[in-house]
Each structure stands twice: as structure tokens, then as C-alpha cells.
Amino acid sequence: LRLDATHHPDALSWVPSANAADTDFPIQNLPFGVFSRVGDDKSHVGIAIGNHVLDVAACHARGLFSGRSARAAEACTTPSLNALMALGRPAWTALRGRVSELLRSNHRDARTHRQFLEPCLIPQGQVEMRTPADIGDFSDFYASIHHATNVGSMLRPDQPLLPNYKHVPIGYHGRASSIVVSGTPIRRPRGQVWRGEGPPVFQASTRLDYELEVGFLVGPGNALGEPVPIDRADDHLFGVCLVNDWSARDVQQWEYQPLGPFLAKSFATSISPWIVTLDALEPYRMPGPERRSADPDPLPYLDGPNVRLSGTFDLQVEAWLTTAAMREASIAQVRLSASNLHNLYWTPAQLLAHHTSNGCNLRPGDLLASGTVSGPTRDSRGCLLELTWRGTEPLRLPSGEERRFLEDGDEVTLRGYAVREGRPRIGLGECRGVILPASPA
Amino acid sequence: LRLDATHHPDALSWVPSANAADTDFPIQNLPFGVFSRVGDDKSHVGIAIGNHVLDVAACHARGLFSGRSARAAEACTTPSLNALMALGRPAWTALRGRVSELLRSNHRDARTHRQFLEPCLIPQGQVEMRTPADIGDFSDFYASIHHATNVGSMLRPDQPLLPNYKHVPIGYHGRASSIVVSGTPIRRPRGQVWRGEGPPVFQASTRLDYELEVGFLVGPGNALGEPVPIDRADDHLFGVCLVNDWSARDVQQWEYQPLGPFLAKSFATSISPWIVTLDALEPYRMPGPERRSADPDPLPYLDGPNVRLSGTFDLQVEAWLTTAAMREASIAQVRLSASNLHNLYWTPAQLLAHHTSNGCNLRPGDLLASGTVSGPTRDSRGCLLELTWRGTEPLRLPSGEERRFLEDGDEVTLRGYAVREGRPRIGLGECRGVILPASPA
Numbered sequence: 001l002r003l004d005a006t007h008h009p010d011a012l013s014w015v016p017s018a019n020a021a022d023t024d025f026p027i028q029n030l031p032f033g034v035f036s037r038v039g040d041d042k043s044h045v046g047i048a049i050g051n052h053v054l055d056v057a058a059c060h061a062r063g064l065f066s067g068r069s070a071r072a073a074e075a076c077t078t079p080s081l082n083a084l085m086a087l088g089r090p091a092w093t094a095l096r097g098r099v100s101e102l103l104r105s106n107h108r109d110a111r112t113h114r115q116f117l118e119p120c121l122i123p124q125g126q127v128e129m130r131t132p133a134d135i136g137d138f139s140d141f142y143a144s145i146h147h148a149t150n151v152g153s154m155l156r157p158d159q160p161l162l163p164n165y166k167h168v169p170i171g172y173h174g175r176a177s178s179i180v181v182s183g184t185p186i187r188r189p190r191g192q193v194w195r196g197e198g199p200p201v202f203q204a205s206t207r208l209d210y211e212l213e214v215g216f217l218v219g220p221g222n223a224l225g226e227p228v229p230i231d232r233a234d235d236h237l238f239g240v241c242l243v244n245d246w247s248a249r250d251v252q253q254w255e256y257q258p259l260g261p262f263l264a265k266s267f268a269t270s271i272s273p274w275i276v277t278l279d280a281l282e283p284y285r286m287p288g289p290e291r292r293s294a295d296p297d298p299l300p301y302l303d304g305p306n307v308r309l310s311g312t313f314d315l316q317v318e319a320w321l322t323t324a325a326m327r328e329a330s331i332a333q334v335r336l337s338a339s340n341l342h343n344l345y346w347t348p349a350q351l352l353a354h355h356t357s358n359g360c361n362l363r364p365g366d367l368l369a370s371g372t373v374s375g376p377t378r379d380s381r382g383c384l385l386e387l388t389w390r391g392t393e394p395l396r397l398p399s400g401e402e403r404r405f406l407e408d409g410d411e412v413t414l415r416g417y418a419v420r421e422g423r424p425r426i427g428l429g430e431c432r433g434v435i436l437p438a439s440p441a
Numbered sequence: 442l443r444l445d446a447t448h449h450p451d452a453l454s455w456v457p458s459a460n461a462a463d464t465d466f467p468i469q470n471l472p473f474g475v476f477s478r479v480g481d482d483k484s485h486v487g488i489a490i491g492n493h494v495l496d497v498a499a500c501h502a503r504g505l506f507s508g509r510s511a512r513a514a515e516a517c518t519t520p521s522l523n524a525l526m527a528l529g530r531p532a533w534t535a536l537r538g539r540v541s542e543l544l545r546s547n548h549r550d551a552r553t554h555r556q557f558l559e560p561c562l563i564p565q566g567q568v569e570m571r572t573p574a575d576i577g578d579f580s581d582f583y584a585s586i587h588h589a590t591n592v593g594s595m596l597r598p599d600q601p602l603l604p605n606y607k608h609v610p611i612g613y614h615g616r617a618s619s620i621v622v623s624g625t626p627i628r629r630p631r632g633q634v635w636r637g638e639g640p641p642v643f644q645a646s647t648r649l650d651y652e653l654e655v656g657f658l659v660g661p662g663n664a665l666g667e668p669v670p671i672d673r674a675d676d677h678l679f680g681v682c683l684v685n686d687w688s689a690r691d692v693q694q695w696e697y698q699p700l701g702p703f704l705a706k707s708f709a710t711s712i713s714p715w716i717v718t719l720d721a722l723e724p725y726r727m728p729g730p731e732r733r734s735a736d737p738d739p740l741p742y743l744d745g746p747n748v749r750l751s752g753t754f755d756l757q758v759e760a761w762l763t764t765a766a767m768r769e770a771s772i773a774q775v776r777l778s779a780s781n782l783h784n785l786y787w788t789p790a791q792l793l794a795h796h797t798s799n800g801c802n803l804r805p806g807d808l809l810a811s812g813t814v815s816g817p818t819r820d821s822r823g824c825l826l827e828l829t830w831r832g833t834e835p836l837r838l839p840s841g842e843e844r845r846f847l848e849d850g851d852e853v854t855l856r857g858y859a860v861r862e863g864r865p866r867i868g869l870g871e872c873r874g875v876i877l878p879a880s881p882a
Contacts, residue, residue, distance in 0.1 A: 136577075137618050142700060152699075162698050167641050168633050172700040173614035173707070177578050177802050178665055187666040189799035192609050192740065200608050202740045202798070224619055224709070225628040225880065251799070257603050258593075259583060259613040260701025266614070266801040268665070299633065299643045357643070358630035358692070359880075360707040361618050439666065439800075 006030070006100040007283050009423045014105040014114050015121065017050030024274075024417065024427020025050055027103055030096055031274035031429070032081055032239070035127040043079035043130050048274050048429070049103055051124050056095075058120040064102060064113075068094035081133045081275065085219045085238045085364035089279075092219070092238065096279055129273030131181045132241070133217060133365035138174040138269065139355060140213070140245060140369045145345040147374035150386045166296055169346045169354045171371075174245070175266035179367070182242075182272050182431045188408065188438040189267035191251035204438035205248035207391065208406040211372040212319045212337050212382035212414055213243040216348050217275055218366040225359040230304045233349035234278060236362065240348075242272040242317065242414040242431035243369045249385055249405065271367070272414070272431035280426055284418040285310040288347045301357055302350045311347035316340055317373055317416040317428075319382065324409030326399045333413065334398055337382045343375040408437045447471070447541040448724050450864045455546040455555050456562065458491030465715075465858065465868020466491055468544055471537055472715035472870070473522055473680070476568040484520035484571050489715050489870070490544055492565050497536075499561040505543060505554075509535035522574045522716065526660045526679045526805035530720075533660070533679065537720055570714030572622045573682070574658060574806035579615040579710065580796060581654070581686060581810045586786040588815035591827045607737055610787045610795045612812075615686070616707035620808070623683075623713050623872045629849065629879040630708040632692035645879035646689035648832065649847040652813040653760045653778050653823035653855055654684040657789050658716055659807040666800040671745045674790035677803065680716040683758065683855040683872035684810045687711065690826055690846065712808070713855065713872035721867055725859040726751040729788045742798055743791045752788035757781055758814050758857040758869075760823065765850030767840045774854065775839055778823045784816040849878045 005011070006028065012019050013027040025031065025048040035046045035053050046053040059065070060073035072095035075083035084092070102113045142148055145165065152160035164170065180186075188208055194200040219238035222228050228236055245265060252264030288311030297303065319337040326333075346354075351368055372382040381387045384405050388394055391404035406412070416428035446452070447469065453460050454468040466472065466489040476487045476494050487494040500506065501514035513536035516524035525533070543554045583589055586606065593601035605611065621627075629649055635641040660679035663669050669677055686706060693705030729752030738744065760778040767774075787795075792809055813823040822828045825846050829835055832845035847853070857869035 137616060139703075155699075164633075164635070164641075164695055164698065168696050170696065170700055171703050173616055173703065175578060175614055175801060176617070177804050177807070178800075180665070187800050190668075191799050192605075194605070199737055200605075200740070202742050224621070227631075248799070254605055255609050255611065256699070256701075257605065258596075258697070258701070259611055260697075260699070262580075262612050262614065263796070263799040263801065267799040296640055299641070301643050355704070358632050358689070358704040358708040359619075359628050360616060360704065363618050366618070 002282050004097065006097055012105045013049060013103045014110055015050045015052055015103060017052065020050065023050050024429050026424040026426070027100060028424055029276060029280050029426045030099055031276040031280065032084070032132065033274045034080055034130040034132045036130060037122065038126055038128055045076035045081060045084065047099055052121045053124055053127055054099065054117065055120045055122060059117060062116050064116060065098055069098040082365040085133065085217065088220045089235050092277060093279055096277060129181055131179065132273055132275050135176050135179055135365055135367045136363045138176045138179060138367045139171050140174045140371060141169055141171040141346070141351050142371040143169060143344040143346045143351060144372055144374045146343060146376050147372040147382060147386065150374060150381065154390050167299070169351050172260045174269065178266055179269045179271060182270055184270065184433060185436045186246055186268045186270070186433045187436045189248050189251070190438055191248055191263050192254055193250040194254045200254060205250055206405065207249035208435065209247045209249050209384045210319060210406065210412045211245040211247055212317055212339065213245050214315065214317060214341055214370045214373060214416065215241045215243040215271055216351070216368045217241065218362045218364060218368065221363040222356050222361055224361040227359060228353055228356045230302060230349055230353040231306060233352040236352055237278050237348055239275040239277040240281065240428065241275050242416050242428050244270040244412060244414055244431050244433060245369060246270065270431050270433045272429050274429040276426065276428055281313050281315070281418060283423060284314045284420055286312055286314050286342055288312050289342065289345050298350065302354060307347055307350060311349060312342045312344065313418065314340065314342055314420065315416055315418050317414065320413045320415065322411050323397060323399060323401055323407065325401055326397065329399060331398050336387060337380065339373045339375040339380040339382055341373060343373060343380065344370055406435050408435050410435050443723050445538065447538055453546045454490060454544045455551055456491045456493055456544060458493065461491065464491050465870050467865040467867070468541060469865055470717060470721050470867045471540055472717040472721065473525070473573065474715045475521055475571040475573045477571060478563065479567055479569060486517035486522060486525065488540055493562045494565055494568055495540065495558065496561045496563060500558060503557055505557060506539055510539040523806040526574065526658065529661045530676050533718060534720055537718060570622055572620065573714055573716050576617050576620055576806055576808045577804045579617045579620060579808045580612050581615045581812060582610055582612040582787070582792050583812040584610060584785040584787040584792060585813055585815045587784060587817050588813040588823060588827065591815060591822065595831050608740065610792050613701045615710065619707055620710045620712060623711055625711065625874060626877045627687055627709045627711070627874045628877045630689050630692065631879055632689055632704055633695055634691040635695045641695060646691055647846065648690035649876065650688045650690050650825045651760060651847065651853045652686040652688055653758055653780065654686050655756065655758060655782055655811045655814060655857065656682045656684040656712055657792070657809045658682065659803045659805060659809065662804040663797050663802055665802040668800060669794055669797045671743060671790055671794040672747060674793040675719060677793055678719050678789055680718040681722065681869065682716050683713040683857050683869050685711040685853060685855055685872050685874060686810060711872050711874045713870050715870040717867065717869055722754050722859060724864060725755045725861055727753055727755050727783055729753050730783065730786050739791065743795060748788055748791060752790060753783045753785065754859065755781065755783055755861065756857055756859050758855065761854045761856065763852050764838060764840060764842055764848065766842055767838065770840060772839050777828060778821065780814045780816040780821040780823055782814060784814060784821065785811055847876050849876050851876050
């Protein structure tokens with residue numbers, strides 16, 4: 001593990017809200033995002049600290065960075081994270097290290113730092129978060145063996161898991177244009193649906209679902225034709241966010257053969273606005289997924305000591321639901337899914353190395369998502385398709401309502417956090433979306 | 442048909458090479474592209490005329506446009522076609538109309554025009570063509586029923602065509618980052634291959650294939666959540682190019698279930714540099730695909746009088762091959778495939794309307810490709826998978842060589858042209874790529 005002063009579990013910030021037990025953004029986190037002040041279109045790179053945002057370019061203008069951290073801060077004077085992502089880990093580490101120093105309460109210059117930085121801090125209530133990067137390509141994997149087995153057993157009870165699954169990290173190209181930031185309402189899509197007999201009909205989807213996923217944002221890219229070896233894959237990963245890969249299951253069922261999901265997914269994908277760096281997640285590394293003895297060894301291009309010893313992260317992820325009726329009656333959100341990134345069969349580095357193994361070029365800001373992060377237990381299933389077993393086992397909500405799939409007015413909120421005994425919690429923030437009725441036909 | 446003076450079959454240009462019988466770029470064509478002068482990195486928007494390129498921004502600087510055509514030319518002062526694409530058809534038509542006027546030999550001001558424009562003309566031998574647009578998303582369809590039936594009958598002899606085929610335009614998201622312009626060499630990819638027994642191996646693909654496709658570039662986009670109705674779909678299509686969707690069939694066979702092709706395609710996709718506008722193709726419109734009486738009517742969102750009367754184009758497309766040995770022995774290229782866009786089961790407008798029917802937003806410069814444009818006959822099959830029936834019926838080449846799939850040193854050239862009695866030929870130019878050996882493991 002590469003731990004330094006930024007990870008010190010006892011570090012506190014002179015920003016009081018960063019020291020609250022329930023904040024997602026203690027000084028040990030320092031995630032990056034892009035924000036605009038309410039009523040202003042201009043976008044700026046920010047770092048979350050407690051319930052504030054630090055305007056990185058404003059700090060830079062005050063001369064608070066030097067050397068490598070200044071070059072990294074310079075890349076933050078653009079309206080997206082792509083330029084910073086392209087610089088690579090030494091730049092990210094330097095910038096994060098300096099910001100940690102500047103925000104720390106027990107630094108010998110803390111008083112001066114505070115004086116200089118306070119004008120660069122904006123309450124999160126006064127900003128709107130933007131998509132953090134220009135995402136050139138979005139690839140979505142299928143890395144949870146529990147999800148693949150559950151979905152497979154609905155379609156093929158005799159062969160739930162296909163023969164390739166334990167060898168190839170299965171994935172597909174997603175749609176980049178329809179990625180939206182948390183808080184953007186989601187319009188229920190129309191599409192072709194086959195009702196089991198007769199010709200298909202074109203109608204509003206009646207089987208709208210969420211998918212609880214983790215996204216990995218690419219740092220430096222690789223040139224076309226030049227694969228990234230597995231032992232260097234982590235250096236191409238900038239950080240992680242939450243991804244809700246909204247899915248119209250009825251559309252998907254009818255369209256997906258033989259080329260995979262298309263319009264069932266491309267109407268919208270939500271992402272959380274704060275990118276938690278791999279640096280911040282270092283203390284939460286853990287060995288790559290346990291293999292059963294009958295499981296094949298990964299092929300050499302997907303294997304290595306790092307994969308086995310510290311390939312994944314202990315990262316809790318959750319999906320929460322409120323319905324219009326629940327909000328009306330002030331009934332609290334209900335948690336539908338609670339899973340963990342370590343449930344995946346493949347590690348982030350394996351996904352990235354596989355993606356580039358054919359020479360495919362990744363670019364800074366590209367998004368690789370995990371696929372639905374289901375675990376082995378019932379409550380760790382990461383979508384309604386699994387939770388209600390294709391709608392056959394509806395969920396009972398505290399409001400007395402039932403849910404097979406999402407109804408208009410339902411709001412799904414994804415959350416994620418890394419927890420370790422003796423350390424403050426590191427959170428991913430939220431990824432929210434409320435379902436709007438389909439537009440008039 | 443919307444024909445005007447730019448389509449006049451007898452029009453000639455004062456650029457002599459534009460009047461040659463075998464040029465792809467007579468004055469009736471005027472396709473758009475992006476070029477750099479050899480040895481200069483700067484990119485410029487150009488229009489092909491005979492064997493020259495007209496530098497649009499340079500013409501604009503000389504004050505040769507006014508009103509709407511000036512606004513369109515202003516959008517051509519950027520290094521890609523995206524800004525022009527975003528302006529919409531009236532702008533494209535105005536610019537094309539004015540350029541046609543300026544280049545025409547029988548215009549009353551032809552002598553003056555020539556004097557002003559000659560400095561803006563560059564021989565094509567002195568330029569390098571670039572990718573014509575920043576392609577945000579690339580979607581690839583499967584619109585040839587002949588291709589789908591051939592491939593399906595290899596995989597499922599009892600059910601070659603899946604039940605959804607005649608209802609849904611099947612497509613998938615492709616990889617945008619690895620789109621390269623004609624002439625870029627193609628590195629043979631490595632990937633996981635299953636040899637029919639034992640565990641899979643990671644090796645250089647031995648079943649590398651081309652796919653003869655037509656690409657449609659999006660003009661003005663649509664907002665997320667706002668589908669484009671079928672009767673307005675053509676106004677969102679800027680123009681057409683050739684697409685070679687290189688495919689590693691062995692990788693594809695092992696990875697494609699259940700989410701479709703991924704690394705089997707994402708190592709490279711070649712496109713031709715000149716975008717032939719829909720305006721230029723107007724004279725070659727023809728009724729949409731003939732349906733057999735047993736075929737279902739398209740659902741209303743995919744149907745309309747325009748689809749039936751003039752939904753597609755009479756556009757010949759071809760794939761040609763040379764091998765290293767053929768070039769060595771100065772043996773001419775051999776034509777492998779000769780097909781036509783009208784062989785597709787779906788029209789371009791149907792593909793675009795379907796793509797947006799769930800609210801998915803398209804952006805200017807997005808690429809929609811047809812999928813392999815196979816026709817009903819053997820010589821109209823658009824890839825080696827079909828031509829050699831999965832390698833079981835190798836092709837004999839004039840050099841005495843055999844081909845099941847592509848070998849290192851093979852060069853594939855796609856060509857396309859619209860021909861109509863009494864009209865000069867309108868060409869798409871070329872889409873070329875030579876296969877390089879896989880990089881060392």
C-alpha cells in the first residue's frame with residue numbers, strides 16, 4: 001500500500017464540516033469534480049471538503065501551489081477533469097498532497113492557509129455539479145458473477161453461466177452522449193416490446209430498472225495498437241464514481257439478440273459528480289476476488305501479484321428508493337441493494353488491461369463501468385430484475401406499495417463508501433435520478 | 442426529389458480533372474473533408490473537386506460567400522466538420538450551391554471565379570486527409586438481411602434469422618476512439634480464442650476480416666429525451682462515407698455472448714475521408730427496400746411515405762483486395778464484394794429514427810453505420826466470413842494464393858459510387874487499410 005500523510009486517520013481539517021462523522025468528504029478523501037455557481041454557466045474544477053467545494057483554479061491564482069502541484073493545478077483551470085486526468089498519477093498525488101496540507105488543521109501554517117483559502121471555498125448548496133469529464137467512450141462490463149448467474153438462470157435455467165464467463169471479462173460499448181450527472185431526471189423511454197405473442201408494439205417501457213454500478217475513470221490513455229500491461233493498469237485509472245445504468249428490461253429482452261443491449265440502455269446513464277481518486281482508496285485495497293478451486297486461473301495477460309494481493313477495494317455500494325407516495329407521507333428512503341466492489345469476479349486493473357489487450361486505445365476521461373455489482377446474498381442484488389426475480393416476486397415498500405419495476409416518480413439514489421476500523425469514512429457521494437413519465441406518444 | 446442547378450448532369454468545372462469520366466469528384470459531387478498540407482499539422486475543411494481540394498476557409502477569407510453561405514463557410518474555419526454539421530441542411534445547401542456556382546465553367550463570372558479560387562485549390566497529392574469529424578459516438582447496425590441470414594445460418598442452421606429481425610433495426614454501440622481515417626495501417630489484434638476444446642488461449646487473431654459498410658454522419662443533433670420523427674430524420678443526416686468495420690472473427694465467436702461484439706471490433710474501424718452529402722445523392726434516391734408479402738409492415742414510428750417512395754439510395758459499394766505477393770508481382774487488385782445500399786432491409790432514415798426513438802440524443806458528427814452491406818448474390822457478400830463461409834470455402838486469388846481470412850500485408854480498399862444513366866458518376870472515394878503483423882507478445 002502506498003500510504004502517506006494524506007491518509008493519516010487522525011488528520012482533521014480547519015473546515016469544520018469535514019470532521020463530522022457522517023460526511024462523505026473528510027480530509028482523507030478530497031475527490032475531484034466540476035461545478036458551476038448557481039446562476040452562472042461557467043464550469044470549474046473543484047475538490048469536495050466536508051460540505052464545501054474548493055475552487056482549485058482560484059487557489060492556484062493565489063499562488064498556493066508550486067512545482068508539480070502547480071502544473072497539476074494549471075490543468076484544473078479548464079472546465080473539465082480531462083487535462084488533469086491526462087497528467088498521470090505523480091501529478092494527481094502531488095496536487096492531492098498539497099491540498100491535504102493546505103486544509104489540515106494541525107499544520108504549522110494552518111492559520112495562514114485558512115486565510116488564503118477561505119475565499120476559495122464555496123458551500124455545496126451554492127453550486128450545481130456538472131459531468132466531471134468529457135467522456136469520449138463508455139464501456140460497461142458484466143463483472144459480477146452473481147449478477148451474471150442470476151440473469152443467466154432466468155434466461156437459461158440449464159446453463160446460467162456461459163462457458164466464456166470465467167475466462168473473458170465480458171463487456172460491451174455503451175452510449176457516451178446520454179451520460180448525465182446525478183440529479184438529472186430520467187424520462188421513461190419508449191421502445192419495441194414483444195408481449196409473448198403477436199407482433200411487437202411500440203410503447204412506454206413497463207419494466208424500467210436501475211443498475212447499481214461502480215465507474216472507473218481513465219487517466220492517461222494509451223496509443224492505438226499499444227496494450228496496457230496488467231501491472232501498469234492501475235496507473236491508467238484516475239478514480240471511481242457511482243454509475244446507474246438505467247435499463248428498460250422489456251426493450252432489452254426483445255432487442256438484445258444477437259448484438260447485445262442497445263436502446264434498452266442508451267436513453268440515459270447517471271453518474272455521481274465526485275471522482276474519488278485511487279490514491280484516496282489506497283487504504284481500502286484488498287486481495288482480488290477469491291476463486292473457487294474449480295475456477296480457471298486468469299490467462300497471463302490478466303494475472304499478476306498485484307491482482308492477487310491488492311487487486312480490488314473494500315467499497316460498499318447501495319441503492320435506495322423513494323416513491324412519490326413515500327415522499328408525500330414523509331416515509332424515509334428504503335434501501336434496496338447493499339453490495340461491495342469486492343464481489344466482482346474481475347478487478348478494475350483486469351478490466352482495463354483486457355479492454356486494451358487488442359490494442360484498443362483508451363483516452364483520458366473514458367468511463368469503464370463494472371456492470372451491476374450484485375453479491376451472493378439476496379439483499380446484495382443490484383437491480384430490480386434480480387431483486388423481484390423478473391417481476392415475479394414484487395417488493396413490499398413501507399408505504400404499502402409494491403414494486404416489480406420502477407414507476408413514474410420513483411427516485412433511485414446510489415451511495416458508496418469505504419469503511420475501515422479506525423479510519424474516517426470515505427464516501428462517493430450520491431447518484432440520484434427520478435423517473436419522469438414517458439413523453440406523449 | 443429536391444434537384445437544383447448543382448445536380449445538372451451537363452455542368453462542367455473549370456477544374457479540368459473534375460470533368461474526367463473516371464473521377465469520383467465531378468462538380469455534381471462536392472464532398473466535404475478535413476485535410477492538412479503535407480508537413481503541416483494544421484487541419485482545414487476542404488471540398489473535393491476532381492483531383493484537387495478546395496480550401497473553404499481560404500475562399501471565405503477572399504470574400505466569396507455571402508449571407509447563408511458565408512455563415513456556413515464561417516463554420517468551416519474550424520479543424521473539423523462538426524460545426525458545419527450542426528448548422529443544418531439550409532446552410533449546407535447554400536454553401537454547396539455557391540461552391541458549385543464558383544467552380545462551374547459556364548458561369549458568366551467563371552474567369553473571375555477561377556482567378557480568385559485557384560490559390561485556394563491544392564492538388565490532392567499534396568494533402569493528407571484527417572478524420573472528417575470528432576465522432577462522439579459510433580453506432581453500428583445490422584441492416585442487411587442477407588448478411589444477418591448468412592451469419593445466422595452458420596450459427597443456427599435451423600433458425601438463421603431471429604424473430605426480432607424484421608421488426609427492430611438491430612444495432613450496437615461501437616468504439617469511437619479507434620476510428621481511423623483511410624490509409625491508416627491496421628495492426629492485427631490479439632485476443633482470447635477458444636479452439637474448440639480445452640481452455641481459451643490469448644493469441645494473434647487468425648480470422649481477421651473486413652466488413653463493407655456505409656456510414657451516415659449526423660448533422661444537427663437532438664436533445665436527450667426528444668426522439669426525431671421518421672419524416673424529419675433525413676434532415677439530421679449530413680452525408681455518407683465508407684466504413685470498414687474490421688472484425689476478429691475468432692475473438693468475436695468466443696466473447697460475443699451475451700452482450701455482443703466488443704474487443705473483436707474495437708481495435709480499429711476505418712472510414713473514408715470524404716463525406717458525400719445527402720444533397721449530392723438526391724438524384725440517386727430510390728424506393729425503400731422491397732418487402733416480401735409475408736414481411737411485417739414497419740411499426741408506425743419507422744414508416745412513412747418518404748420511406749416507401751424514396752427511402753434509400755442507389756449506391757454501389759465494393760471491396761477490393763491486394764496481397765503483398767500480388768503487389769510484388771504487379772498483379773492488379775481483385776474485387777471481392779460488389780453490393781448496393783439498396784440491399785439493406787432498413788433505410789438510413791429508419792436507422793436514425795429508431796436510434797432516437799427511446800430519447801437517445803445524437804450529436805453532430807456521430808457516426809451511424811449500416812453493418813455489412815451484403816446482397817442476395819454470392820459476389821455481393823460483404824465480408825470474408827460470408828464469402829468463404831467461415832473459412833470452409835477459401836477464395837483463389839490471381840496470384841495463386843488462397844484466402845480464408847486476411848493475412849499480414851493484405852490491403853483492403855472499399856469504394857462506392859452512385860451511377861445513373863445520363864449522369865456523371867458520383868464517388869465516395871476510397872477507404873483503405875493494410876494489415877500489419879501483430880505486435881510482439
